[in-house]
Amino acid sequence: MDAAQFTAAVKLAVLFSGIFLWTGMLTGVWKYWQIRQSVQSRAHYYVDIAHRSSLLYAPASLILAVLAYFSAFSAWLNLLCVAINLVFFSFSILSYALHGWLQDTSNQFKTPHRLGAKMTLPNWMMTGAMLLLIAGEVGATALLLLGTGWNFYA
Template sequence: METGMLNQSVAWAIIFSGVFLWVGMLTGVWKYYQIRHSPQARAHYYVDIAHRSSLLYAPASLIIAVLAYFSVWSEGLNLIFVLINLFFFSFSILSYVLYGWLKDTTNQFKQPHQMGRWHLPKWMLSSAMIFLVIGELGATVGLLLGTMRGLGKF
């Protein structure tokens, strides 16, 4: 199959899989640099999380691509499901990178919620986590159900 024949939902998931892999490699270099220059031979907690999560979201995005490929739902609905997942994957990685860059916390849920010089309202982090959970779980189950129907298993 030519890449031009892939649906947008599948193509975006594949592209972001590569982006997440690349970000995982970049944050790996950053992690190594911090380990080499730390008296404790450790990178900042969120640099490590950014590195690992990027590397985990890369194959997760490929799984999302496969689910979108086999899903029987309309391309528009599949694209929405894929973009919701990619948005929240990206949001998570970017927040980890920011916390690693600022070195302001080792627990983003510790109160008061700190981001650099700013204290974030409690509702902001809680709302972001609720939207992330609902978005990722909902979008993924949507793709999974579409795939199960597409494969004749539901």
């Protein structure tokens, strides 16, 4: 198969699948290093979450690529749906890694929402971010799924 035959949405999703896999491997090294340094033989909670989520977002991105490939919708709409998911996947991994680096919390939803030793985030910001994430990921994936179903049964 020639890569030129794939749309930008498919290519982007496949690329990010590899990026997330690689990030999972790198955070796995970080996790192992923290386990080796810890008296309890454990990594920080959010280092573990960053590692696991990266590895889970890698195949999720491949599923997005397949849905975009089979979607009956326009190339730009499929690209938008894939990009929305990838932005939120990336944001999640980065926020987990940041909390793991700062070692500032074991629950980012516990109030006050800590960011480092001195900074806190307002409740509205966390709520807004989560609502955007939910609407973005669920809505964009629903559109890709609808486009795929439309293609198969139209």
